[in-house]
Amino acid sequence: xxxxxxxxxxxxxxxxxxxxxxxxxxxxxxxxxxxxxxxxxxxxxxxxxxxxxxxxxxxxxxxxxxxxxxxxxxxxxxxxxxxxxxxxxxxxxxxxxxxxxxxxxxxxxxxxxxxxxxxxxxxxxxxxxxxxxxxxxxxxxxxxxxxxxxxxxxxxxxxxxxxxxxxxxxxxxxxxxxxxxxxxxxxxxxxxxxxxxxxxxxxxxxxxxxxxxxxxxxxxxxxxxxxxxxxxxxxxxxxxxxxxxxxxxxxxxxxxxxxxxxxxxxxxxxxxxxxxxxxxxxxxxxxxxxxxxxxxxxxxxxxxxxxxxxxxxxxxxxxxxxxxxxxxxxxxxxxxxxxxxxxxxxxxxxxxxxxxxxxxxxxxxxxxxxxxxxxxxxxxxxxxxxxxxxxxxxxxxxxxxxxxxxxxxxxxxxxxxxxxxxxxxxxxxxxxxxxxxxxxxxxxxxxxxxxxxxxxxxxxxxxxxxxxxxxxxxxxxxxxxxxxxxxxxxxxxxxxxxxxxxxxxxxxxxxxxxxxxxxxxxxxxxxxxxxxxxxxxxxxxxxxxxxxxxxxxxxxxxxxxxxxxxxxxxxxxxxxxxxxxxxxxxxxxxxxxxxxxxxxxxxxxxxxxxxxxxxxxxxxxxxxxxxxxxxxxxxxxxxxxxxxxxxxxxxxxxxxxxxxxxxxxxxxxxxxxxxxxxxxxxxxxxxxxxxxxxxxxxxxxxxx
Numbered sequence: 001x002x003x004x005x006x007x008x009x010x011x012x013x014x015x016x017x018x019x020x021x022x023x024x025x026x027x028x029x030x031x032x033x034x035x036x037x038x039x040x041x042x043x044x045x046x047x048x049x050x051x052x053x054x055x056x057x058x059x060x061x062x063x064x065x066x067x068x069x070x071x072x073x074x075x076x077x078x079x080x081x082x083x084x085x086x087x088x089x090x091x092x093x094x095x096x097x098x099x100x101x102x103x104x105x106x107x108x109x110x111x112x113x114x115x116x117x118x119x120x121x122x123x124x125x126x127x128x129x130x131x132x133x134x135x136x137x138x139x140x141x142x143x144x145x146x147x148x149x150x151x152x153x154x155x156x157x158x159x160x161x162x163x164x165x166x167x168x169x170x171x172x173x174x175x176x177x178x179x180x181x182x183x184x185x186x187x188x189x190x191x192x193x194x195x196x197x198x199x200x201x202x203x204x205x206x207x208x209x210x211x212x213x214x215x216x217x218x219x220x221x222x223x224x225x226x227x228x229x230x231x232x233x234x235x236x237x238x239x240x241x242x243x244x245x246x247x248x249x250x251x252x253x254x255x256x257x258x259x260x261x262x263x264x265x266x267x268x269x270x271x272x273x274x275x276x277x278x279x280x281x282x283x284x285x286x287x288x289x290x291x292x293x294x295x296x297x298x299x300x301x302x303x304x305x306x307x308x309x310x311x312x313x314x315x316x317x318x319x320x321x322x323x324x325x326x327x328x329x330x331x332x333x334x335x336x337x338x339x340x341x342x343x344x345x346x347x348x349x350x351x352x353x354x355x356x357x358x359x360x361x362x363x364x365x366x367x368x369x370x371x372x373x374x375x376x377x378x379x380x381x382x383x384x385x386x387x388x389x390x391x392x393x394x395x396x397x398x399x400x401x402x403x404x405x406x407x408x409x410x411x412x413x414x415x416x417x418x419x420x421x422x423x424x425x426x427x428x429x430x431x432x433x434x435x436x437x438x439x440x441x442x443x444x445x446x447x448x449x450x451x452x453x454x455x456x457x458x459x460x461x462x463x464x465x466x467x468x469x470x471x472x473x474x475x476x477x478x479x480x481x482x483x484x485x486x487x488x489x490x491x492x493x494x495x496x497x498x499x500x501x502x503x504x505x506x507x508x509x510x511x512x513x514x515x516x517x518x519x520x521x522x523x524x525x526x527x528x529x530x531x532x533x534x535x536x537x538x539x540x541x542x543x544x545x546x547x548x549x550x551x552x553x554x555x556x557x558x559x560x561x562x563x564x565x566x567x568x569x570x571x572x573x574x575x576x577x578x579x580x581x582x583x584x585x586x587x588x589x590x591x592x593x594x595x596x597x598x599x600x601x602x603x604x605x606x607x608x609x610x611x612x613x614x615x616x617x618x619x620x621x622x623x624x625x626x627x628x629x630x631x632x633x634x635x636x637x638x639x640x641x642x643x644x645x646x647x648x649x650x651x652x653x654x655x656x657x658x659x660x661x662x663x664x665x666x667x668x669x670x671x672x673x674x675x676x677x678x679x680x681x682x683x684x685x686x687x688x689x690x691x692x693x694x695x696x697x698x699x700x701x702x703x704x
Contacts, residue, residue, distance in 0.1 A: 020185035022083045024153055024161045029089070029099075032357065033074035033117040036127045036146070037066035050535040051124055052140050053234050054380040061143050061170055064126030067119055071357070074117065079151065079163050081180060085187035085458050086399075089113075090180060091132075092151040095144045096165025098133035098180065101189060103399035105459025108323040110399055112212040112367040116357045119146060130355040130367060131212045133397075137176045137195060138169055138205035139533070140379060150177075152693040159184040162192065166694040172203050174385070175662060177694050187458030188398040188411060188431040193374070194692060195392075196662040197385040200602060200629060201566060204382035204531050207374040208336060209395060211327065212367040217270040217296040218284045218319040221339045221370060222405035224311025225498050230292070230304035233379050235507035239304060242293045249302045256297075257290030265299060267344045270366070272296040283320040285404075292339075295368050299345040305378050306337035307504060313409035315400070316370050322402045326409050327372050329395040336373015336381075342366065380532050387629035390660035401461050403427040408480075408493035413456075415480050415493045423467040428482055430456045436485040441466075444477045444494065456482075510537075513545035522546040523555045530559070539563070554583040558596045565603055573603045594623030598630050610637055621653075628658040635667060644674045666697035 043062030050056055056063075078099075081088040089100040100113040114131035122128035125143035136142055149165040156162065166177025179192040197203050213219070223230075223241065230241045237248060244253035256262075266275055273280050274289050287294050292304060306314070314337040317324030342348035344366070352364040359365060374393055375383040385391070396411050403416040404427070413434075416427035428439055434456040442449035456462055478495040510516075510525045523546055526539035540563055546556040557580035564573035577600040584591040591597075601616030614637055620630040631653040638647035648671045654664040665688045672681035681701075688698040 020084060020159075022081070022159055022161045022182045022184050024079060024081045024163060027078045027080060028075045029078045029091070030073060030075050031115065031117050032071035033076075034068045034071050034119060035074070036064050036119060037068060039064055048535070052380060053535070054139060054382075054533040055535040056124065058125045058143060058171060061125050065121065067121060067127065071116065071118070076117070079153075081161060081163055081182050083182045083184060083186070086182060086189060088180060088182065088189060090163055090165070092165050093148045094129060094146060095134065095142070095167075096149040096151070096178060097129070097135065097145070098189075100132070101397070103187075103323065103401070103459070105187075105399075106323060106401060108318075108321060108399065109214065110323075110325045110397070112214045112365070114356060115359065118354075118356055120351075120354050133212075134210040135176075135178050135193075136206070136208040136210055138172060138174055138203070138207075138382075138385075140206065140208060143170065150694050150696075154179065154693050156181075156183075164693050166194075168198070168696075172205075173199050174203055174205065177692070186432045188396050191395040191397075193393050193395070194390065195385070196390040196660070197387060198662050200387050200633065201562070202387060203385045204533065205385050206376045206380065206382050208338075208376065208379070209327075209372045209374075211325070211370045211372070211397070213316045213318075213325060213370060214365050215270075215295040215316075215341075215368050216318075216320065216366075217272050217294075218281075219295050219316060219368070220285075220287075220293045220319065220405060221295075221314070221316045221368060222293060223306050223314045223337055224309045225407055226311060227306045227309045227337070228498060228501055229307045229503055231307055231378060231504070231506075232305075233303055235378060235504075238307075238503050238506050239292065240503065241304065241306075243288055243290045244292055245290075248292070248304075249300050251299060253290040253292070253297075257288050260289055265345075267296065267299065268346070269349065270296045270344050281320075283322060285319050295341055295366070296344050298341050298343055300343045300347065301341065301351075302343060303338060303340045303379075305373075306335075307377075309335070309337065311408075313406070313414070314370070314372075315406070315409075316368070317400070317403075317405045319404070324400045324403075324405070325370075325397055326400055326406060326414050327370065327395065327397050328409050328411050329372060329374065329393070333393055334372060334374045334395065335377040336371065337377075338369070338371040338373065338379075340369040340371065382531050382533065384531065386625070388632055388654070388658055388661040388663060389628075390658070390662060392660075398429075398431050399459075400429045401459060402463060403429060403461055407495070408491055410491050413482050413491040415482065415491060417478065417480055417493055417495050419478065419495060423465065424478070426462075426464045426466070426480065428456065428462040429458075430482075430490075431458055433457050434482075434484055434490065437490070438481075438483040438485075438487065440479075440481040440483070442479055444479050444496075513542045516542070516545065519546045519550050519553055519556070522549075523553070523559065526556070526559055530563075552579065552583045554580045554596070557583070558599070561596065561599055561603070565599055565606075568606075570603055570607050574600065574607070577603060590622060592623070594620040594626040594630070597623075598626045598633075601630070601633060605633070605637070610640075613637065624657070628654050628661055628664075631657075632661060632664055632667075635664070635671075639667060639671065644671045647671045648675070660691065662692075662695070666695070666701070669698070669701055 039062045079090040087102040101110045112131040119127035123141040127146040144167045152164045154162040160183040162179040162181040164179045176195045181190040239248040315326040342351040406414040408415040418425040437456045439452045480493045482490040522542045526542035529539040543556040557576045561577035580596040598620035601613045605613035617630045620626045635647045635650035651668040669681040685698045
């Protein structure tokens with residue numbers, strides 16, 4: 001269950017708020033910084049660049065291709081957020097990343113805290129910084145990962161404080177913002193995310209929160225127990241988990257599991273205990289040489305992403321320090337659970353030196369990344385965002401102490417359970433005080449029941465080791481429940497054998513257009529290539545092959561119309577969209593899908609044919625999926641004509657189907673002002689800022 005005392009790392013925060021208060025403070029942090037070189041006078045845009053399996057084109061931003069070789073002192077703006085349990089350091093000038101997260105009950109750094117700003121050319125636009133918690137959207141290692149964000153504090157009626165950081169993506173012109181929230185008396189960092197498509201066209205996006213944790217031979221990453229297989233990027237390769245039963249990333253883990261690590265592959269640092277003949281140091285645990293959960297076992301740069309889990313959690317645990325971190329999010333929205341490492345060998349050590357300077361002991365400490373994906377479970381893996389669509393979600397991180405990896409977790413509690421040869425090991429951690437909580441352990445079918453009642457508090461885990469429990473040697477059939485003082489269930493864990501399932505098949509590349517069997521496959525393959533921003537295959541080749549076989553195919557014409565419209569090629573877009581509508585309306589004057597009507601409306605508006613565009617947008621409102629976008633387009637035309645009453649009516653229609661539309665609320669405030677209804681406009685703007693404190697339009701109109 002790990003050591004009883006936690007090894008403290010680096011400095012503990014100086015100040016502790018009294019009672020359960022939360023406080024935030026703006027400040028500065030002086031760090032040695034390797035400032036990225038100034039871009040060349042002739043900037044690089046790299047149109048055909050491949051980046052993490054997707055397009056690396058970053059126009060209108062240039063690619064920065066050099067990093068300073070020497071560090072220089074630099075003062076960075078910070079926001080410190082803390083309560084009695086957690087201390088959070090945020091850097092708004094570096095993508096709004098969390099630079100440090102400390103468990104104040106034991107002084108443990110839950111995430112890798114950099115003592116130097118030393119970027120490498122890993123990011124989408126060049127510079128990228130390891131450590132902390134990085135927020136990636138709408139593409140991985142986004143340009144703003146090394147750029148400043150807007151920042152705003154929000155105070156909740158419950159005493160909570162949220163630090164909002166946000167930026168407007170220069171590539172797709174979308175907006176993303178994340179709020180880091182602490183609540184009084186709660187040992188949990190809450191992340192509130194809001195992303196919006198500000199454009200009139202459908203966009204694609206991904207979201208990965210990238211947590212770095214410092215590692216060594218006793219650090220273990222863990223997934224829910226139903227994770228029996230993991231996948232490489234784009235599902236190119238698969239492995240069993242946690243024990244690899246074959247080869248993965250060129251490493252024969254199966255042979256390592258049977259015979260140990262070959263002598264010429266033994267790492268020079270962070271040597272696992274199985275290499276030392278099984279001799280365990282204080283706090284260490286034994287593990288197989290084929291176990292992918294332990295950093296020390298992985299010699300080469302390696303990613304793996306969980307497949308098909310119904311669990312809402314995953315995390316990492318430092319067995320030497322007896323401390324760890326849990327991430328919790330709704331798995332229906334947040335299926336992504338990933339580990340990445342540079343590897344425990346010379347290549348990885350070289351990257352450790354690239355990304356940090358030696359600490360006081362001369363160590364360039366390694367890290368792993370525990371990434372949490374929302375609306376995505378692989379990389380690259382993009383979801384669609386409709387015109388004007390806003391999505392919000394919540395993620396959580398909190399510390400665990402002296403438990404070991406957990407087998408169940410939600411935002412309120414985590415459970416560790418291990419059925420040993422001579423008994424049962426049980427532990428519970430909570431994120432807020434539970435007076436007179438009840439912990440129950442029983443057989444699923446009855447028998448062997450034990451109950452404990454005590455007040456649970458953050459930082460003081462409930463720990464029990466039972467050496468004599470009926471049928472304790474059986475690996476399955478146990479149920480653990482945590483209840484509050486009113487007997488309401490807080491968290492439940494059922495310890496049952498996980499069925500061994502067949503290994504999923506690895507993905508394969510799509511065939512060439514001529515080799516595709518059907519027009520349907522050609523259309524869907526093109527959609528996939530467009531959605532995933534494929535860097536080397538063009539979707540239009542598949543749609544054009546579809547039209548060669550069926551010259552009137554409506555979906556391929558619509559897709560090509562959308563492609564040309566986004567490139568400003570109005571005449572080509574118009575030709576394809578009119579052909580699409582010919583097929584769609586051949587038998588049905590009211591087609592079931594309104595995208596072609598909406599896109600043709602935008603095409604005609606761009607060609608200054610506003611009357612025809614108006615008619616097309618109105619017809620697109622007959623399909624609910626396009627009502628918000630089409631009514632917004634109508635309102636913009638109304639506003640351009642000075643018809644403020646009609647614009648208001650159309651904007652109210654937008655807000656009926658999409659109350660968070662990022663453009664409709666601001667334009668509606670303008671229409672109200674133009675009609676002399678200034679009090680209504682102010683109330684609307686204040687309501688907008690209540691939900692989106694970083695709405696630039698509303699802030700400007702309110703004089704901020």
